Amino acid sequence: MTQIQRGDPVEETILVNLLQRAQDACDPAAFDGLYLLFADRVFRYLLARIGDPDLAEDITAQVFLRLIEKVGIFRIGPRDNVAIFSAWLYRLAHNKMVDVLRSHKRTKESPLEHAAHVVSGHTMEVVEDQLDFQRVLDTLRILNDQQREVIVLRFVEELSIAETAQIMQKSEGAVKALQHRALESLRRHLQDVGAHGT
Numbered sequence: 001m002t003q004i005q006r007g008d009p010v011e012e013t014i015l016v017n018l019l020q021r022a023q024d025a026c027d028p029a030a031f032d033g034l035y036l037l038f039a040d041r042v043f044r045y046l047l048a049r050i051g052d053p054d055l056a057e058d059i060t061a062q063v064f065l066r067l068i069e070k071v072g073i074f075r076i077g078p079r080d081n082v083a084i085f086s087a088w089l090y091r092l093a094h095n096k097m098v099d100v101l102r103s104h105k106r107t108k109e110s111p112l113e114h115a116a117h118v119v120s121g122h123t124m125e126v127v128e129d130q131l132d133f134q135r136v137l138d139t140l141r142i143l144n145d146q147q148r149e150v151i152v153l154r155f156v157e158e159l160s161i162a163e164t165a166q167i168m169q170k171s172e173g174a175v176k177a178l179q180h181r182a183l184e185s186l187r188r189h190l191q192d193v194g195a196h197g198t
Contacts, residue, residue, distance in 0.1 A: 004033045007040045010082050019085065022071045031071075035064055038086075041157060042093045048140060048152040049097060059100050063093045086159070087166040094167070142189050147182035150175055 004014070015037070021030035042063055046056035067089065074088060140148045146168070153164040165175045 004036045006036045008037060010037050010086070012079070012082055015085060016076055016081055019071065019074065019076055019081070023074070023076075031064075031068055034067065034071075038089055039064065041086075042089065044156055045090060045093055045152055046097055048156060049145070049149065050101070051141070055100070059093070059097050062100070063089070063096050066092055066096060083160070083163050083166075087163055090153070090157075090167040091169075139186060139189065143182050143185055147178055147185065150178045151182050151186075154179060 014033075018030045018033045018037075021027040022034065039060060043056055043060045046059050047053055050056055050059075070092070074085065077084060140151060143151065149168060150164060153159045153167060154161070159167070161172050161175055161179075165172045168175060170178075
């Protein structure tokens with residue numbers, strides 16, 4: 001098997017191999033591979049939802065501890081494991097985030113100047129991606145929680161309507177409606193910003 005790098009695209013055969021090794025042998029290298037493939041994705045999702053990079057990092061770590069405990073209950077299917085496992089992992093992340101926020105009674109949003117945690121590397125393209133991501137996160141603050149979640153899953157994580165619906169436990173129609181309202185709110189906000197030059 002090729003060496004897995006942090007944030008690599010998730011391929012079906014590699015994911016299935018890692019899951020089988022994690023379930024059958026509790027192989028630490030398999031958990032490490034799952035972490036490398038999914039940690040940045042989970043962190044981005046949490047950061048976009050709560051706006052606090054330190055808390056997002058803490059919750060990400062807790063999600064992967066939970067994954068170690070729960071990976072045995074995940075059922076590997078004959079196909080579509082990338083989509084199904086991603087939805088399952090985002091659901092773990094969402095539930096852990098809700099638990100942590102509830103226990104901390106924490107509602108404060110912090111500045112998102114630490115978006116550099118999201119992408120590793122040093123090319124100009126990566127720096128531009130980081131700046132674009134931070135602008136997106138700053139703009140997403142105008143949306144309500146569910147609209148923000150739809151936009152993050154659809155356009156930051158590039159999931160399909162069906163995958164987003166599965167993660168959010170909503171119908172595809174509800175996701176489409178939320179996405180439409182969110183994009184309309186963002187469009188109006190950007191028009192206002194452009195008109196006022198701020």
